[in-house]
Amino acid sequence: MDSDGKPNAEAAVPGGGDVRLVQPAVELRAAYMDFYREWIDSGEDIVPWVVERDPSDFPAYVRFLLEASEEARVEEGWVPHSTYWLQDGAGRIVGAANIRHRLNRKLAESGGHIGYGVAPSQRRKGYAKAMLAQALAVTDRLGLGEVLVICDRGNDGSERTILANGGRFDSEFTEAHGNVVRRFWIRREP
Numbered sequence: 528m529d530s531d532g533k534p535n536a537e538a539a540v541p542g543g544g545d546v547r548l549v550q551p552a553v554e555l556r557a558a559y560m561d562f563y564r565e566w567i568d569s570g571e572d573i574v575p576w577v578v579e580r581d582p583s584d585f586p587a588y589v590r591f592l593l594e595a596s597e598e599a600r601v602e603e604g605w606v607p608h609s610t611y612w613l614q615d616g617a618g619r620i621v622g623a624a625n626i627r628h629r630l631n632r633k634l635a636e637s638g639g640h641i642g643y644g645v646a647p648s649q650r651r652k653g654y655a656k657a658m659l660a661q662a663l664a665v666t667d668r669l670g671l672g673e674v675l676v677i678c679d680r681g682n683d684g685s686e687r688t689i690l691a692n693g694g695r696f697d698s699e700f701t702e703a704h705g706n707v708v709r710r711f712w713i714r715r716e717p
Contacts, residue, residue, distance in 0.1 A: 542700050546654055548611035548661045550625065551592045555620065556585045559612065564619040565646050574644030575625035588615060596628070606631055613645070613658045621649040628669055636700050637708050638713065639668040639677040640666060655688040663713060673714050680707040689713070 549555070561581055566573045574577045577595075584587040594600045596609040606629050613622035616659040627634055627674070634640070641662045645654045666674050676694055678685035686709060694711035701707050 545616040546613050546621065546657050547660065548665070549614050550608060551589045553586050553589050553613060555612065555614075558618055558620045559585075559616070562612070562623070562646055565648060566644075569647045571647060571683075575610070575623055575642035577608075578623050578644065581668065586603045594699050604631070604689065607672075611655060611662070611665070613661075614714050617679050621646050622654050626662055626665050626669070628671075630675065635675065637677060637702050639675040639710070640671060641676050643672065650684070655685065656691050659688055659692045667715055671715065673712050676711050676713060678711075682710050686711075 548606045550640050551559070552620050554563050557584065562577065562669040566578060577592060578610040580588060580591070581697070592610045596607050596621065601607050608625055610623065610625045612620045613624065615621050623644065624641060627638065627640050627642075630638075630640065643655065643658050643662060663674060675697075675698075676689050676692075680688060680699060689711045693713045695713070699707050699709050
């Protein structure tokens, strides 16, 4: 935790390699906008959900992301959450992770503690595995002993990433719109 009590994912954590989780910052606008545009241009569903938000007023977007970790600023029905961007050695943003500080009913069924996504052009390079490992280190600092991570059934790459980070299959859940998700728990050492 930093001096403000927020998780600090820029510290050395397992799985780091040549990528690291960084807190959103206005100074990273150009790199983030490249990442965002790639997702938009791909036509794929954007993961995690916070990347879908319109970043055209970038300072306001970064402020939203940073303030979302504060209990007093969370909207009713939501939980505090921290967003990090995965930055490679060249300074590019290649992924994003959203870490929920606790679960509500909806997250316990189909959202989990961590949502993460890698830019379409950057997949199959080990970035998801490294990002999830670093996100789990953040959950350690939040005091979470067990972490729920969820992926869509059929998303074999994400399932392999979860399993490689210690995930144990728990169950499947069918969402209201018919999508089936697979739920995995990752037990963390105290």
